[in-house]
Amino acid sequence: MSQSRDASTSPLGNPNHAIDLALFGALGDLALRKLFPALYHLDREGLMPESTRIMGLARQEHDATTFRQEVEAALHKRLKADEQDKVSLKRFLGRLDYRQLNFTSAKGFETIKAWREGAPRPMVVYLSVGAKIYGDICHNLQASGSLDDETRVIVEKPIGSDLVSSQQINDAIGAVFPESRIYRIDHYLGKETVQNLIALRFANPLFGTQWNQNHISHVEITVAEKVGIEGRWGYFDDAGQLRDMVQNHLLQLLCLIAMDPPSNLDADAIRDEKVKVLKALKPFTGDALGRDVVRGQYIAGTTDGQPVPGYLEEDDANTQSQTETFVAMKTEVSNWRWAGVPFYLRTGKRMPEKLSQIVIHFRQQPHYIFDPDQRGIAANKLIIRLQPEEGIALQVLTKDSGLHKGMRLRPGPLHLDFNSAFPKSRIPDAYERLLLEVMKGQQYLFVRRDEVEYAWRWCDQLIEGWQNRDTPPRRYPAGSWGPVASIAMITQDGRSWYEDY
Ligand SMILES: NC(=O)C1=CN([C@@H]2O[C@H](COP(=O)(O)OP(=O)(O)OC[C@H]3O[C@@H](n4cnc5c(N)ncnc54)[C@H](OP(=O)(O)O)[C@@H]3O)[C@@H](O)[C@H]2O)C=CC1
Numbered sequence: 019m020s021q022s023r024d025a026s027t028s029p030l031g032n033p034n035h036a037i038d039l040a041l042f043g044a045l046g047d048l049a050l051r052k053l054f055p056a057l058y059h060l061d062r063e064g065l066m067p068e069s070t071r072i073m074g075l076a077r078q079e080h081d082a083t084t085f086r087q088e089v090e091a092a093l094h095k096r097l098k099a100d101e102q103d104k105v106s107l108k109r110f111l112g113r114l115d116y117r118q119l120n121f122t123s124a125k126g127f128e129t130i131k132a133w134r135e136g137a138p139r140p141m142v143v144y145l146s147v148g149a150k151i152y153g154d155i156c157h158n159l160q161a162s163g164s165l166d167d168e169t170r171v172i173v174e175k176p177i178g179s180d181l182v183s184s185q186q187i188n189d190a191i192g193a194v195f196p197e198s199r200i201y202r203i204d205h206y207l208g209k210e211t212v213q214n215l216i217a218l219r220f221a222n223p224l225f226g227t228q229w230n231q232n233h234i235s236h237v238e239i240t241v242a243e244k245v246g247i248e249g250r251w252g253y254f255d256d257a258g259q260l261r262d263m264v265q266n267h268l269l270q271l272l273c274l275i276a277m278d279p280p281s282n283l284d285a286d287a288i289r290d291e292k293v294k295v296l297k298a299l300k301p302f303t304g305d306a307l308g309r310d311v312v313r314g315q316y317i318a319g320t321t322d323g324q325p326v327p328g329y330l331e332e333d334d335a336n337t338q339s340q341t342e343t344f345v346a347m348k349t350e351v352s353n354w355r356w357a358g359v360p361f362y363l364r365t366g367k368r369m370p371e372k373l374s375q376i377v378i379h380f381r382q383q384p385h386y387i388f389d390p391d392q393r394g395i396a397a398n399k400l401i402i403r404l405q406p407e408e409g410i411a412l413q414v415l416t417k418d419s420g421l422h423k424g425m426r427l428r429p430g431p432l433h434l435d436f437n438s439a440f441p442k443s444r445i446p447d448a449y450e451r452l453l454l455e456v457m458k459g460q461q462y463l464f465v466r467r468d469e470v471e472y473a474w475r476w477c478d479q480l481i482e483g484w485q486n487r488d489t490p491p492r493r494y495p496a497g498s499w500g501p502v503a504s505i506a507m508i509t510q511d512g513r514s515w516y517e518d519y
């Protein structure tokens with residue numbers, strides 16, 4: 019983290035972290051639902067320097083006053099009642115301005131240059147729009163003379179739909195910005211527990227010494243979503259769950275679990291180690307594709323006891339679609355640390371619960387001395403919960419209490435629930451952490467170009483395999499844990515998905 023300028027803070031944030039934020043797509047879903055609430059929280063927490071200004075840019079006709087009204091309405095909808103205080107809201111809304119702009123036309127970009135005239139702060143450009151127009155916006159910004167050599171750019175996922183398209187997009191951004199000023203968001207990296215993984219693994223010798231194939235039998239990563247397509251059918255049907263969730267979020271989680279210790283916490287030290295993991299991911303060849311990967315698509319079912327439509331009955335659906343809304347797979351990191359340790363991944367929409375968790379299953383003791391009836395009792399597990407609540411639990415075996423039970427073992431948790439252990443600290447949304455890091459000019463929670471591209475390389479061979487083998491998705495009812503085949507995939511190895519939710 020050597021890029022930090024100064025650790026001192028003022029009541030309204032470290033003045034060294036002041037920026038001008040130009041937010042492209044300021045009236046879109048992401049901006050209104052996530053970005054403005056996150057920016058507001060940073061301001062309210064005293065982390066946004068006084069001089070920081072925010073310019074909203076979108077196609078709709080607005081002036082600063084009506085734009086502020088839109089943002090205020092979105093904040094009222096998203097924030098809890100006790101998070102809305104008049105002073106903070108007034109100060110935050112006062113930072114906002116608006117310009118109507120067509121992003122793909124060079125005309126009008128001089129407005130950004132004029133806004134920036136004489137400003138002593140670096141500009142951060144946030145591209146909260148589809149990746150296809152990142153190149154146009156970067157080009158128009160440059161051609162209009164709005165950029166200087168301190169300007170940073172934030173881009174959203176997904177970057178492309180395969181390796182070739184991601185390279186084209188990365189080339190277009192890279193023609194204007196150097197890698198050191200490109201911040202590729204994967205919002206899972208901003209989640210508190212995900213950052214805690216780094217602390218857990220590299221600050222605790224207890225885990226550091228056990229983190230390899232000698233002590234770990236297998237790893238599970240589950241990212242289950244309760245929601246369906248939420249009005250995004252057009253986008254989602256082109257992508258599918260592999261491109262939407264595995265290529266980015268699940269592979270980033272896998273990298274943080276599997277990577278070797280970085281030599282320090284600098285962005286590139288961490289990212290170099292993540293890239294090594296991506297390069298070592300085993301490709302799916304031959305029979306592995308049929309045996310170790312399950313694609314699914316939800317049909318009508320129930321959520322919270324209420325009937326919900328199937329994927330093909332959602333609004334705007336193409337009823338012939340073969341797009342997957344669920345993927346489960348068994349993969350491996352082919353290196354000395356992880357040889358022979360399966361990584362089981364699963365993610366899907368319309369599951370019974372919103373649940374993201376990583377379970378590290380440790381091996382059994384080499385010599386067993388307890389009741390033979392209990393020989394199969396679960397070994398130690400480390401359960402890292404990202405959501406809904408965040409926390410870490412270590413399942414250990416202890417003696418079952420009572421006079422009549424003899425030396426019976428009982429699995430139980432050593433549990434760290436962040437909300438109850440640290441009740442005073444609000445757990446910030448991922449976007450708050452990420453925006454703060456951009457303000458500081460720190461890149462360690464952002465994805466480097468080669469990470470994106472190696473992840474695509476691995477996904478591409480999987481997608482190509484599906485296409486070659488004509489692999490239609492297996493159906494699963496909304497509200498279930500996915501196709502039965504995803505359970506069979508793990509039980510054939512004598513294991514099961516961890517279900518103590
Ligand atoms: N929404 C989400 O939950 C997530 C989104 N993302 C990513 O974030 C980015 C934004 O997504 P999202 O907010 O959902 O998208 P939206 O389509 O909701 O928002 C995009 C915004 O950009 C505007 N816009 C698009 N093209 C132009 C143009 N040529 N000129 C001017 N304005 C334009 C749109 O205006 P108009 O409405 O007039 O078209 C809209 O205000 C995407 O890259 C997406 O993949 C990533 C993770 C989650």
Ligand SMILES: O=C1O[C@H](COP(=O)(O)O)[C@@H](O)[C@H](O)[C@H]1O
Pocket residue numbers: 205243262263374
């Ligand atoms: O990037 C995306 O993530 C969301 C899930 O994010 P979470 O923080 O709610 O777990 C997913 O619904 C969406 O399809 C995808 O684009």
